[in-house]
Amino acid sequence: MRSRRFKMYFKMYWPRIVIIFAIIFVVMLAVWGLMSLESFYRNITLATMPINLIMVALNATIFVFMYMMFMQGGLAKISKSKIKGELVNVKWDDVIGMEEAKREAWELVQLIKDRAKVKQVGGKILRGMLMLGPPGCGKTYLAKAIATETKIPFLSMSGSEFVEIFVGVGASRVRRLFKKARELSYGFGGCIIFIDELDAIARKRVFSVFGGTEETNSTQNQLLAEMDGLQEKDENVVVIGATNAGEDTLDRALLRPGRFDRKLHIDRPNLEEREKLFEFYFNKINYDKGSVDIKKLARKAVYKTPAEIENIVKEAALIAARDNKPAIEYKHVSEAIERIEMGLKHRRNMTPREKEMTAWHETGHLIVLYLLHPTKDVFKASIIGRRGALGVVHENPREEWFTRSREVLVADIKTSLAGFVAEKLRFNTTSDGVDTDFKQAMSIAHNMVWKWGMNDAGLVGDYTLIPESQLGESTKEVLNKETNKIMQNSLKEVETLLKNEQEIAKRFVKELMQKEELDYDEIDAIFKEYGKHQAPSPL
Amino acid sequence: MKSLLPLTILVIFSAVFAAGCGPTYPKEKLKESIIEVCKKDYNLDVKVDTVGKTIAIYLPLENLIDFTFAITKEASEKINDVILSVSRVALSTDAGYDFYCIIAHDIRIPEIQIVIIKSVDDVKRFLLNDISRGDYSKRMLIDIRFSPQAQKERAIKEVFSKMNVDKKWQEDVLNDFFRSEPAALGDIGYWNGRFYIKDISMPEFLAEQIASRTRFAFREDKELADIFLVKSAKGSYFSRPGKGYFKFEILAEQKALEEARHAKVRNKVFEVTLNEAAKVLHAYRFEDFDQLEIMDQSDSRSLDVSRGDLESYRIKELSLNDILKGVASIPRAL
Numbered sequence: 093m094r095s096r097r098f099k100m101y102f103k104m105y106w107p108r109i110v111i112i113f114a115i116i117f118v119v120m121l122a123v124w125g126l127m128s129l130e131s132f133y134r135n136i137t138l139a140t141m142p143i144n145l146i147m148v149a150l151n152a153t154i155f156v157f158m159y160m161m162f163m164q165g166g167l168a169k170i171s172k173s174k175i176k177g178e179l180v181n182v183k184w185d186d187v188i189g190m191e192e193a194k195r196e197a198w199e200l201v202q203l204i205k206d207r208a209k210v211k212q213v214g215g216k217i218l219r220g221m222l223m224l225g226p227p228g229c230g231k232t233y234l235a236k237a238i239a240t241e242t243k244i245p246f247l248s249m250s251g252s253e254f255v256e257i258f259v260g261v262g263a264s265r266v267r268r269l270f271k272k273a274r275e276l277s278y279g280f281g282g283c284i285i286f287i288d289e290l291d292a293i294a295r296k297r298v299f300s301v302f303g304g305t306e307e308t309n310s311t312q313n314q315l316l317a318e319m320d321g322l323q324e325k326d327e328n329v330v331v332i333g334a335t336n337a338g339e340d341t342l343d344r345a346l347l348r349p350g351r352f353d354r355k356l357h358i359d360r361p362n363l364e365e366r367e368k369l370f371e372f373y374f375n376k377i378n379y380d381k382g383s384v385d386i387k388k389l390a391r392k393a394v395y396k397t398p399a400e401i402e403n404i405v406k407e408a409a410l411i412a413a414r415d416n417k418p419a420i421e422y423k424h425v426s427e428a429i430e431r432i433e434m435g436l437k438h439r440r441n442m443t444p445r446e447k448e449m450t451a452w453h454e455t456g457h458l459i460v461l462y463l464l465h466p467t468k469d470v471f472k473a474s475i476i477g478r479r480g481a482l483g484v485v486h487e488n489p490r491e492e493w494f495t496r497s498r499e500v501l502v503a504d505i506k507t508s509l510a511g512f513v514a515e516k517l518r519f520n521t522t523s524d525g526v527d528t529d530f531k532q533a534m535s536i537a538h539n540m541v542w543k544w545g546m547n548d549a550g551l552v553g554d555y556t557l558i559p560e561s562q563l564g565e566s567t568k569e570v571l572n573k574e575t576n577k578i579m580q581n582s583l584k585e586v587e588t589l590l591k592n593e594q595e596i597a598k599r600f601v602k603e604l605m606q607k608e609e610l611d612y613d614e615i616d617a618i619f620k621e622y623g624k625h626q627a628p629s630p631l
Numbered sequence: 632m633k634s635l636l637p638l639t640i641l642v643i644f645s646a647v648f649a650a651g652c653g654p655t656y657p658k659e660k661l662k663e664s665i666i667e668v669c670k671k672d673y674n675l676d677v678k679v680d681t682v683g684k685t686i687a688i689y690l691p692l693e694n695l696i697d698f699t700f701a702i703t704k705e706a707s708e709k710i711n712d713v714i715l716s717v718s719r720v721a722l723s724t725d726a727g728y729d730f731y732c733i734i735a736h737d738i739r740i741p742e743i744q745i746v747i748i749k750s751v752d753d754v755k756r757f758l759l760n761d762i763s764r765g766d767y768s769k770r771m772l773i774d775i776r777f778s779p780q781a782q783k784e785r786a787i788k789e790v791f792s793k794m795n796v797d798k799k800w801q802e803d804v805l806n807d808f809f810r811s812e813p814a815a816l817g818d819i820g821y822w823n824g825r826f827y828i829k830d831i832s833m834p835e836f837l838a839e840q841i842a843s844r845t846r847f848a849f850r851e852d853k854e855l856a857d858i859f860l861v862k863s864a865k866g867s868y869f870s871r872p873g874k875g876y877f878k879f880e881i882l883a884e885q886k887a888l889e890e891a892r893h894a895k896v897r898n899k900v901f902e903v904t905l906n907e908a909a910k911v912l913h914a915y916r917f918e919d920f921d922q923l924e925i926m927d928q929s930d931s932r933s934l935d936v937s938r939g940d941l942e943s944y945r946i947k948e949l950s951l952n953d954i955l956k957g958v959a960s961i962p963r964a965l
Contacts (some may be wrong), residue, residue, distance in 0.1 A: 116643075130719055130723035131654045131656075132655075132723040136759070147716075338765075
């Protein structure tokens with residue numbers, strides 16, 4: 093292995109070695125030349141040497157600067173470092189919140205480690221693994237952990253680093269990356285190439301009718317060729333790609349066996365994993381154990397990614413520091429979530445009527461969400477402006493649901509329509525504040541009828557797939573009637589509910605007008621005061 | 632790789648600077664070094680001797696002068712080769728010599744010799760472009776003369792022959808009484824296989840240089856050259872308790888001129904000598920004197936100038952007329 097490593101170093105660094113030897117030779121010549129000079133002339137030469145060196149360095153700097161500016165597109169190129177093997181220090185146990193993905197990745201670690209064993213039994217050597225999943229779920233983190241665990245070099249590049257306006261630059265970078273990986277593999281027995289944001293170069297290729305292709309096509313072609321080359325030359329180089337784009341957006345050629353033949357879906361963490369994540373991040377800082385209930389937080393942070401959870405904790409730490417508190421309290425975490433989810437508050441000077449109308453609008457959402465929605469909780473109700481909205485009722489999923497039933501979808505529609513109904517009941521008029529609500533409600537109702545077969549007319553199938561010209565007018569009419577029916581029925585039910593709960597509505601409006609914001613606990617207490625309970629969960 | 636970089640740089644710089652240590656010609660081998668360099672590089676046979684901080688080199692030549700008593704081109708080249716060789720050794724040694732003198736002899740007429748005296752510091756400053764080529768050549772003392780020792784011995788031998796003194800006794804008497812270290816720079820020479828050299832000091836070198844420059848100035852200026860003929864210019868330095876003083880004796884014969892013109896050029900000897908002295912003493916930053924005296928021997932007048940007045944004159948705080956107020960007649964010896 094030692095001689096192989098020596099050879100590898102020579103292959104990789106031969107230009108440097110040659111240059112170093114040349115420098116040593118030249119220096120020896122210079123020393124020899126100096127020795128042959130009489131001491132007076134030698135002293136003169138040595139005395140002028142520092143200024144000569146400075147001048148040479150200055151000239152070289154100017155030359156390199158000019159070269160980089162005019163020939164290489166800027167000094168930014170110099171700072172790019174691709175080898176990060178020695179910098180990767182992510183331990184396997186540090187990866188939390190993705191137990192399922194870790195189990196699958198462990199298999200890859202074993203395959204890389206016991207490559208000889210796999211070959212012996214005639215098993216297939218893994219060439220590539222594609223990690224798919226939403227952003228912030230720890231794909232890069234997991235890839236680094238794999239590198240640490242396998243103890244082989246790790247070359248990391250982002251897909252966007254291959255994308256240049258100059259034709260052929262991306263492909264040439266792919267070639268250089270794989271060349272380096274092969275050299276490292278020769279010396280260290282293996283190498284991992286990690287390409288983050290793979291979708292930048294792996295999207296479905298576009299072929300022009302004029303015969304030309306896009307630059308990313310040639311980059312992707314080179315990637316395909318290099319991955320095939322790995323198979324032919326039987327080198328222990330594993331390519332790990334990561335993307336948050338859907339699998340269907342990637343070029344099929346990349347996904348076929350022999351390339352990225354193993355797909356690892358890294359999803360958002362479940363309740364247990366979120367708990368671990370909160371524990372992990374809270375253990376790094378000071379927090380008030382009596383006030384911060386990690387289990388409760390984990391339940392609240394449904395659908396949150398590890399990066400978002402980390403962000404919540406960091407934001408909470410900032411808020412606690414701003415409040416001059418030595419430890420994070422629950423209210424800091426709550427405020428952090430609110431700030432991240434809802435954005436910063438922008439207080440606007442509203443007229444009393446407008447403020448009241450907003451309060452009624454939000455109360456409508458609040459009551460319907462609390463009393464009718466089977467899967468969502470009210471997190472907060474506010475009439476303080478945020479992100480362009482005058483008020484907001486922030487909802488929070490009670491559990492992780494990966495599908496939505498008809499009842500849930502109808503509840504979503506009703507919640508969306510509630511603001512409109514509340515305004516109408518109170519003021520006998522409505523505002524354009526319902527714009528987003530209507531879009532949301534109509535979109536759900538439309539999809540229910542047109543795509544998901546949730547209608548009473550017996551029309552089953554995804555009608556959006558049928559080109560409009562082929563879709564009969566009568567069918568369209570029926571589908572639209574059914575969509576409208578869902579909307580109208582929902583509207584009626586909301587109207588009935590809100591008329592019945594006027595007392596509670598007035599109370600909430602009053603509270604909102606006074607406090608401007610109501611937390612879940614306050615909202616829940618008011619409902620309980622009136623003997624009302626949250627809509628039961630379907631489970 | 633990165634950890635090796637500082638080490639490599641250190642080794643390179645150590646090697647380069649180690650190469651700069653130590654003189655090429657150590658003082659223990661100075662004489663041999665000069666002889667070797669002259670022989671090896673120019674195929675010239677020289678003899679070398681040292682006294683104090685002065686190196687003397689004897690160069691015998693076959694054709695030093697031609698029938699017009701001018702130095703031949705061949706001899707001039709050889710003298711330059713020796714100057715270069717001695718300069719190289721003197722600059723690259725740890726011996727710390729201040730002056731060197733080259734004595735070139737024509738072996739056909741050994742009584743005639745050329746003596747060149749140089750300051751090692753001048754050579755160094757010239758090579759470092761600290762002084763101009765013209766100034767450098769003026770800082771060198773060149774003298775073509777009959778060997779004073781040869782003249783002295785010839786005169787004594789004539790006396791001995793008249794007195795029929797035994798040859799053995801002649802040599803003993805010469806060795807005991809007439810063959811000794813010269814007292815002045817003008818007595819430096821080589822005669823009969825023996826160096827007659829002295830340890831040259833900076834003030835006497837400067838005194839001689841000022842005299843030499845004065846002589847040259849009278850020759851160089853066409854107007855002065857038409858009026859004056861400098862027969863001799865001699866510079867001396869006398870040390871006395873506390874400070875020393877310079878004395879310049881100039882014998883410049885003047886053509887017969889009408890009264891008005893004579894009055895105009897009458898003080899030229901003082902003016903030229905004063906200018907050269909001010910220039911040279913300032914250039915060498917020499918301050919170990921409190922006075923200088925200029926004697927115009929043809930006019931029997933002398934001028935005493937203090938160091939302060941000389942400096943004031945140099946920086947034009949005092950005019951020539953102010954200085955010349957100190958001119959006095961030399962009292963006739965009784």
